[in-house]
Amino acid sequence: LSERSPDWVTIVRQFGPLAFQTAWRILGHIQDTEDAVQDALLEALRTYRRQSVVNWGGLLRTAATHRALDRLRKRRKLSVLPADAPAPHADPAGIVAARELADWLRSVLAELPDRQAEVFSLRYFAELTNPEIGEALGISAEAVAVALHKARANIATKWSVVNDAQRNS
């Protein structure tokens, strides 16, 4: 390990919350989030013992995103899209509606092609920039932008399909 590498406890305290926040946004479920983050941290610990890392935050958020998406896909839960989008206000009814909306997004995320789900999560939940995502995945920032566009289009399509079906039923 190089001298400027922080110790493990510092890494966990400094970047663990970022990884947890990312996984939580993807999963919205405490137990699953804990498991995904523990797996991500274990991967990071192995890396820590083996080599130097220049961007622990990026590494941990990417690992947490992967593990969280794995968990999300494994759930196989049904989720029904609400007919119209509620504005996520801070009042109790708005919070409940927002929760439902977030759950719907998660269920749709689990159905996206893997690269799209990965890029979408890293962009919006892990809050990485396109170049950072490109670095993490070994692809160009342009490819990230394309995948992100496709992901948003797919999600919007799923929204429209179910909304139309509900209107017609």
Add this chain to the structure above:
Amino acid sequence: MMKTSDHRTSYDPHDPVDLAIAAALLEPIPCEPLARTLKTATAWELESAGSAGPWWSSRWATAAIAASLAAAILVSIHLVRRPGGVDRQAFVQHGESPKVQSFTFFEKFPVTNPLVAERAPIFVVTPGPDQSQTLGAEVLRKDLRPIRLHVWDWSQSKRSRVLDIPDPRGAQTLSPDGRWLLGYSGRGTNLVTAEVRTFDGFAVTNRQGISHVKYSGSGKYVAILIVDRSDEPAWKDPAWRPRFFLRIVELASGRILGEFAAAGNVLSAFAPDDAYIVYAFPAEATRQHRVARRDLPSLQIAAEYTTYGDVGNASRSVDNSAFECVGTACSADGSLIAAAFYYGEVFVWESASSKRLLQFRAKRDDGTRDTFFGAELMSFSADGGRLAAVAGSRLAMIETRSGEVTGYHYSPSTPEFAHVRWTDDGRRVLLVARSQLGDFADDDPVSEFLPNVYEWDGTKEPQPLKAFAADD
């Protein structure tokens, strides 16, 4: 649309995608679980440092060698790296690639997934390419036209027999003897005679759907799991969930024996002699899943089985997931019943007395709980003495009386399994692996690996079955 600058600052209230993202970001981070996770992770390194002298001494020796190697690699990388290229090592300064594992691809829906006949050495893959195929072979998706049905008899050969029957498409199940391919609409295709027949008892309303169909051991009955949305409120109610119920149908006559509430996403289990059916259902007050047995054909409740009482782990669950039954099984003589739950617990009871014999809690090699072990597949050995439990690619062999774990396996490289059964001598289990995706072009899979049959004795990792009578 969301701004694509480095940080989100606003969202478009007319864009449903932005609204959904904003909704997910609004949810407060649960502080206690976060603190618990960080505390656990910070302890790992401290435990290693305090407990393993030789590990540290060898570590420094390794580090010295690694430092020399790393310096050499750095120089090499510096020399060969081209400006403008993508640095695939991303966050890592030097040395190996970051080792962030790729996805496990749980849900990419290969089109060649297996259906397995429960009581015959046979399984069907639908669809498949035009020519006979070997178990586990890689096929190109472009070759999956025209769609043909393939049948493997794994007691004989690893090569498939291609049927001259058009693929019926849609969700299907296979009869225990492997003769009938039954669609969820009630349309059955005889794989021997090519006869097509429509069975009665499958009709549902336009607010209902068939989630799963399962044959009884003799093939006399089917259990149809139906999802019912007829009471869905016009106004959004976040607490609302669709109801599930089981319908039991006598296939020959099409007579519906009865319907009763059941848990969604759980496969029921018939006793091998069709004496009863075991299933999970949500309790009225708590919605926690409970396990019960109903006699056939009366469908009278014969017994209920106690699962969680004062089990502490339940307090960690915020949505009853800990109480979510994911699988059920019966022993060959019907005397034992097993049920598996979402977070890795397996219960075994005596069916007649309802006495609980076992509460197994899956653990990883390092002794921590394996909360991924939701055993959807279970199988008792012929004498009921052992239980094989399978959760995706995780496997366990458990002594049903003592609870001793005689075998446990998990590796990310192990395929996921769709079927488990014991060999006649009770020493090994046979496992049918799901199809797996092969290469990708952009985001689209261009090939997939056909299912394969593995054997596992509980000691090493499962190995592909090699001995086939006709091939020898």
